[in-house]
Amino acid sequence: MTVPAKIPLYRIVEKGVGSVLISAEEIHGFFLDEDDTEQREICLTGVKEGALTRQRIERGELEVVNFRQQRIGMYDLGRVRLHPVSDPEDVQRSYSFLGYTCEYPKAGDIWRRWAAVEPLQYGEWARLPVGDRSSWLHVAQNSWFSALREPVRYGESAIVAINGRFIADKCSLFCALGEAVNGPGGYFGSNLDALADSLSKTRQASPISRVVWSELSTAREMAGGEFVDSVIGLFREFGVEVDSFETR
The missing domain is CATH 3.30.370.10 (Barstar-like)
Structure with a gap:
C-alpha cells in the first residue's frame, strides 16, 4: 500500500463542544502493539492551533479527518493535558500528552490512505501483509x-x-x-x-x-x-x- 504525502490528518476537539483545539499532520506513540502497555507521551507534530485557550481538556477526542477536513474516525481520549514541546515562534508546533492508545500499530498508515483524494479500491486490504x-x-x-x-x-x-x-x-x-x-x-x-x-x-x-x-x-x-x-x-x-x- 502506497502512503500518500502528508496532509493534516488529526485534530483534538473537546467532546460536547466540537470546536477544533489543534490540528496536526502526524501523531506518534498512539498506534501501538497491544502488548506495549508502557505509558508514554503521545506527540502531535505539524500542529496548527485552533480554538485552544487552555491546555487541560476534561473530555478530549482525537478525530481523524480526510483531505477535505471531514471527520472519518474518532477516538475517545478522556482527560488530556496538552504540553507544547517546540518553540512558540515556530509556524508549526508540536504538542504531547499522556492518555489512551490504540492497539492497532498500522492504523495510522491506513488512516492516511483512507484520508487521501483517491477513493479506496477493491482488494486493497488483501494486498496488506496478513x-x-x-x-x-x-x-x-x-x-x-x-x-x-x-x-x-x-x-x-x-x-x-x-x-x-x-x-x-x-x-x-x-x-x-x-x-x-x-x-x-x-x-x-x-x-x-x-x-x-x-x-x-x-x-x-x-x-x-x-x-x-x-x-x-x-x-x-x-x-x-x-x-x-x-x-x-x-x-x-x-x-x-x-x-x-x-x-x-
Missing part, C-alpha cells in the same frame, strides 16, 4: 460508526460474492465480507457477535438472499474450518443461502 489486516478491519469499523452508519447492508444486490482466495485469517474474512457487502472499506462485522447483529439488522432493512463463496476450501484452511462453519451457520440462521465453488 498481520496488518487487523488494523484495516479496525479502521473500517471505526470509520463506519464514526459516520453514524448502521451495521447493515447499504448496497442493492441481494447476492453477495466472497472470494476465499485472499482469506488468510479471521480478520481477512471480515475484511472480505465487509467489502463484498458494502464496497471498498465497507464494514459488516468484526467478530461473530457483530456479524449476527449486522445480519439481524440487514434482514429487517434490506435482506441478503444468497452468498456465493469461491475458494471456500482456502478460507477453511487458513481461517479455520470451525470458524468458517460458524460464519456459514450464521448466514443460514438468518435465511441466507450459501453456495460455494472451487476454481482450481
Whole structure:
C-alpha cells in the first residue's frame, strides 16, 4: 500500500463542544502493539492551533479527518493535558500528552490512505501483509460508526460474492465480507457477535438472499474450518443461502 504525502490528518476537539483545539499532520506513540502497555507521551507534530485557550481538556477526542477536513474516525481520549514541546515562534508546533492508545500499530498508515483524494479500491486490504489486516478491519469499523452508519447492508444486490482466495485469517474474512457487502472499506462485522447483529439488522432493512463463496476450501484452511462453519451457520440462521465453488 502506497502512503500518500502528508496532509493534516488529526485534530483534538473537546467532546460536547466540537470546536477544533489543534490540528496536526502526524501523531506518534498512539498506534501501538497491544502488548506495549508502557505509558508514554503521545506527540502531535505539524500542529496548527485552533480554538485552544487552555491546555487541560476534561473530555478530549482525537478525530481523524480526510483531505477535505471531514471527520472519518474518532477516538475517545478522556482527560488530556496538552504540553507544547517546540518553540512558540515556530509556524508549526508540536504538542504531547499522556492518555489512551490504540492497539492497532498500522492504523495510522491506513488512516492516511483512507484520508487521501483517491477513493479506496477493491482488494486493497488483501494486498496488506496478513498481520496488518487487523488494523484495516479496525479502521473500517471505526470509520463506519464514526459516520453514524448502521451495521447493515447499504448496497442493492441481494447476492453477495466472497472470494476465499485472499482469506488468510479471521480478520481477512471480515475484511472480505465487509467489502463484498458494502464496497471498498465497507464494514459488516468484526467478530461473530457483530456479524449476527449486522445480519439481524440487514434482514429487517434490506435482506441478503444468497452468498456465493469461491475458494471456500482456502478460507477453511487458513481461517479455520470451525470458524468458517460458524460464519456459514450464521448466514443460514438468518435465511441466507450459501453456495460455494472451487476454481482450481
